[in-house]
């Protein structure tokens with residue numbers, strides 16, 4: 001560039017004028033940079049990093065398939081149990097990864113929050129977006145496996161983006177509350193890890209929802225059933241299994257609508273809570 | 286007519302001082318609450334405007350709220366009272382280290398910081414080499430910044446801040462960390478910055494750099510604005526007050542000191558006073574008469590004593606150590622209690638805080654009766670004199686015969 005050639009390196013050169021942009025463009029630029037950063041951090045050492053994101057669902061798939069369909073004699077009704085697990089796990093991994101990185105998103109960037117003023121909410125948003133990117137990469141990489149299990153893509157797949165959006169909203173809403181909370185209570189991160197672990201079993205990922213309906217008796221059975229049904233992830237995961245593995249439109253529309261409503265509530269609460277306490281982040285973090 | 290670059294109106298910022306701070310849910314459950322705290326106003330009732338292109342210095346003692354005020358202006362802290370209005374792109378360089386992510390390399394942090402200011406990547410790519418060059422970090426730019434020294438940190442932070450074309454630059458006490466050459470380049474950069482009509486808000490310990498850089502100054506005292514206006518008068522009042530306070534502090538310290546420890550054989554120093562033109566004092570002017578008075582006490586008359594005084598500047602430079610003359614005192618017998626004086630007709634020391642060591646030894650055995658190492662201190666101020674350094678050396682300029690002044694029409 002011609003102007004650059006006349007500039008002595010560094011000192012006392014005429015300054016380049018940078019473009020003045022509006023808040024919206026600025027935040028978009030920053031969000032892009034933050035997501036890039038998060039994703040790159042995960043895939044550092046490129047090939048291995050990408051393999052790693054494949055590795056996790058595959059290992060789980062193998063373990064669960066062997067343990068549950070072979071030894072525990074689980075009666076799976078559907079096309080392919082391994083594909084079923086992968087479909088559910090993908091959605092779940094997006095959820096749990098997003099939640100855990102969102103929770104620590106403010107505290108782990110303390111150096112920035114203390115020293116630079118920007119829309120700190122972008123840190124949380126970007127951590128969830130990075131989990132989304134990760135989800136999409138895994139989804140694409142796993143296509144060969146779906147083919148191995150003789151799955152055929154069908155119209156119901158068109159619903160997948162909607163499901164992704166709902167999951168995103170749910171994670172973001174919860175994540176905003178947790179990210180803000182984690183600034184004030186540093187052990188929240190650990191609590192989230194434990195709760196997520198339990199939550200996993202309250203979501204029909206390795207078992208089928210029909211199983212919950214069948215065993216809906218006794219105090220234990222009823223409580224478990226209730227928790228599963230109150231869990232919005234149940235309906236998101238089930239729908240994703242429907243559209244990917246069973247090649248059918250979601251069978252539980254009411255549940256899905258409930259999940260959408262919960263996601264909306266979560267976002268509203270998250271934005272509210274985060275907005276209220278963000279003013280004290282820089283001095284508390 | 287455009288408005289000011291920064292307008293601060295009735296700004297107040299309150300912190301919580303925790304007596305006991307519960308930062309985990311576990312503690313909150315155990316102790317039933319977030320902890321006990323008091324509210325504390327770090328900045329109160331600050332109102333001022335910084336016009337576009339002005340340079341404002343903020344001075345004040347440690348803890349007077351300078352950094353807090355800057356962080357409110359930078360939008361990092363949210364005011365509890367009043368408001369801050371900023372017009373233009375603001376880059377802040379706050380105490381040691383800009384907003385860096387320790388795990389990322391210098392390169393990644395440059396892009397990140399650019400993005401934090403809302404700059405597109407392609408712009409940063411264009412100034413990237415300049416940033417690295419100015420910070421002199423070419424070889425280290427791909428190492429994680431957590432491996433950088435504090436000087437490298439500051440160099441990178443400053444370089445980023447000035448190259449990202451801010452309208453308003455806010456700098457807090459950071460330049461003290463870099464080496465002298467870098468400080469010089471920073472000051473040059475800052476004056477270039479001024480000449481480009483940008484706005485600068487500057488906090489520095491070095492009053493000289495405030496004087497050099499700023500046209501207006503604010504003096505913060507305990508979170509409130511004491512003075513505001515042209516830089517010279519504000520600095521003058523500040524320096525006068527600091528000296529007065531120091532005098533009081535040294536005075537109080539002297540008074541509160543426990544009795545001086547007795548020495549060997551019961552010979553000890555019972556008191557030390559610094560005497561200026563108006564009697565005992567703790568702050569003195571260069572060139573004024575000055576004396577150190579040592580009162581001593583001994584069970585019997587003192588035979589063959591050696592008295593000793595040493596001056597050490599606060600940065601550790603030993604300015605002078607001076608024993609009494611042995612040949613004069615070897616055979617002498619001094620009264621069992623008395624006062625010895627070390628006098629200077631004109632104090633040659635220049636600006637600084639000086640600590641004083643005194644001792645009494647026995648010439649015959651070469652053993653100390655007592656040695657009080659740096660127990661007292663006094664301050665020297667050099668007003669309206671051009672000399673800088675440790676002390677006047679009785680120097681004199683000798684110039685060629687002066688030609689008669691040309692007659693003016």
Ligand SMILES: Nc1ncnc2c1ncn2[C@@H]1O[C@H](COP(=O)(O)OP(=O)(O)O)[C@@H](O)[C@H]1O
Nearest residue numbers: 283300301327346347348349350351352353354
């Ligand atoms: N995050 C914080 N929490 C509690 N107190 C703080 C915090 N930051 C600064 N303070 C207090 O506010 C006062 C002003 O601090 P500061 O603005 O850093 O002063 P200065 O920069 O003038 O030395 C100090 O008493 C300091 O202890």
Ligand SMILES: [Mg+2]
Nearest residue numbers: 351352380458
């Ligand atoms: Mg400070």
